[in-house]
Amino acid sequence: MLDAVKNSARARRALLLAPALIFLAVFFVMPLADNSARSFLTEDGGFTLSRYAAFLTDRFYLGVILETLILSAAVTVISVVIAYPVAYVLVRKAGRLSGLIVFLLIAPLLTSIIMRTFGWQVLFARRGLVNQWLVTDLGLLDTPLRWLNTPGLAIAALVHVLVPFAVLSIASVLQGVDRRLEEGALVLGASRIRTFFEVTLPLTVDGIGTGAILVFMIANGSFVTLVLLGGGFQTLPLLIYQQFNTTRDFALASTMSTILLVIALACLWLQLRLLRRQGV
């Protein structure tokens, strides 16, 4: 009897989950699996690791992986450094304005990334708004600066897109820090700055961790920003795109996609571990 009740409850839960699971299986898991499978298959259908062997021993390709990781790391560090003070103000100082700040953080995420990246182009083109200010309006420069296709601008645009993720991750952990812990440190003779480094920062390390991993993961796969703003970076997503569309070497593209996927999965695993430590 009890088993029957339990079973029917389980059946109902399965039924509710089914549409989402089927959708994910058909449109997410299967294409990914198919794509990865291609990288392991020879032309006549046999199994091979030769593409991975070739890819991972090639100095050029290793360079691309390294460049991807370094770019993502740089974007991550800058994003977290910018995000922490924002999160701090959001949680501790904003009061009734915090709703507005959250809206301002989330609103850009609802805008198409292509639109936002074009925005950067409009601002920083040779005859763009920024150069017009600098040269014509303020007269600070004689000739317009070249912003587009510089590494700095590409990194700035990536940071701009990713900072909200870091802010929200850090803010949610900062929210849970008991203010009385900080007050306890103050009474015991710690200055405000000392209290921050002794108590607040260590207690928000998990938020920094989850935020950083999230930013790193998204930066790793970022494509549109780098295509439109250039910067001379040669990253995995750009290379994959080239292989699919220009070189038409699907097998190599699949190999690189799988490597990117493995990096993303490693990040996800790290993130889950961090979340579990927080007891979520």
Place this chain on the structure above:
Amino acid sequence: MSNAPSSLILSGIHKKFGSLTAVEDLDLDVAPGTLVSLLGPSGCGKTTTLRMVAGFDAPDSGTIRIRDEDVTPLPPNKRGLGMVFQSYSLFPHRTVAENVAFGLRMMGASRQTQADEVRRMLDMVKLGGREDMYPAQLSGGQQQRVALARALVINPRVLLLDEPLGALDKALRESMQFEIREMQQRLEITTLLVTHDQEEAMSISDEIAVMQDGRILQLGAPNDIYDKPETAFVATFLGTSNLFTGTVTTDGLLRTPAGNLALPAQVPPGREVTLSVRPERIMMGDAAAALPQGLSGRVISASFRGSYAAYRIALDETGVEITSYRQADASLGHTGMSPGDRVPLGWPVDQGVIVTTNENAN
């Protein structure tokens, strides 16, 4: 580490939060080495007062002096205080030893001094050997001991206790009360305690300041406040009391809904006052025969409370309800009397206390 004379003086403290007055014209003088409690219901301003002493909030006006030094403009870390919070507020990412050593480290004490002092303090609070545990691995009572050790290790000029036992269960609370009191007296440390628990305040304080609506209503030794409350609020907040409010007649009696009652002192006719009589001062049965009130009533409820029994009694004719306690007596059974029993009652006139009616106090 016996303390040099130290004391805490608050004078003319005002504090508003927006339009809400939290503390109004508060003066308080804590004598060296004594423990003073701020006692009152939530929202009475006791916690705000403590936070101003700690330096977390600044008073709108008035000064706070510690050992003859005006600390009003100083930040919390320059006041030389120790503080224990209700939630313990131990640093969860640091071990017991690191928690206790924190204040010493901030003062720049050597590693050796830190280690020695931590061991000495942990021995004192009976937690020797737990140096390397994390707060989450300790029980509530143990965490509170660590918090106490952490506050005392820096030899603070004043110890602040913010509802330190509020999170503990009753039995533990009682034994911790004794422990805190014993340690406070041994170290002769000037202490300000905030609590809403009247039993706690009475059992560990040298003096109690009863607060309501941001003011201190009455300040005095626990037994003075209990025996001689000045207002109806104090009489009922510290313990239980039967209050009879009325107007004084020309022949010196108090005309109340319960009848005309004799007063323990002369009050000019026409004044409105309240007579407060503690439940344990009410006498019942034969003992009440010779008492001047000549009241009698019917027991509505009787409850056994261990060392004593409590009764609600409705007075005949007027129906006014009275609370009365009687020492539990094995020969009378658990409560001695049962609902429905009729009983004469009264109290010796000098056992009543004339207090200000609440309306007048506000």
